[in-house]
Amino acid sequence: QVQLVQSGAEVKKPGASVKVSCKASGYTFTSYYIHWVRQATGQGLEWMGWMNGNSGKTGYGQKFQGRVTMTRDTSISTAYMELSSLRSEDTAVYYCARGVPVSSGRYFDGDFDYWGQGTLVTVSS
């Protein structure tokens, strides 16, 4: 069965960086896009960006341009999301989600069929 298992909760100080991992199993990692979405406590969902699991090509939301980096290690079927220059407003649960197959070319699709369990990132001095 398809699973996305994320790394554990993090506490960071303002200005620091955080790197969240998302280990995929149950499917061919390189065959799908991976997206990252975050959710502040009591708030709605906010999309951060996408990554082609095969080529590693990425696309980031305008709000996160220059601060977010999405990478992958295909040897261990794991995606990473690193967010830098953290501020208190970045306190949220961060989710990875599987997108559509890369063969479709449709990175531009909000269809996420499997999600990780979420990683709470707390930014506090």
Added chain:
Amino acid sequence: QSVLTQPPTASGAPGQRVTISCSGRSSNIGSNGANWYQQLPGTAPKLLIHNNNERPSGVPDRFSGSKSGTSASLAISGLQSEDEADYYCAAWDDSLNGVVFGGGTQLTVL
């Protein structure tokens, strides 16, 4: 303020049918597929409807989606207590070059 507009709350009695709307623009729902997610308290979102009206396997046929122009709707028939959750619509936005979400609708089963 979210790019896609949803009512903040909705409610219905068990067995009833409820509809949740999602209003967008030509750059998002008007030109791309709408997707719906259900989020139970403390859990990750779950895909309910993709590409406007398609149900992933395992999603009950009580859930249905539709799209007309720049708006999409999620209908839930035969409402059950376990349907109490937050519901989000989502679509790619060609102008913003990213996925946009609605603000979410909290559904209460009376």
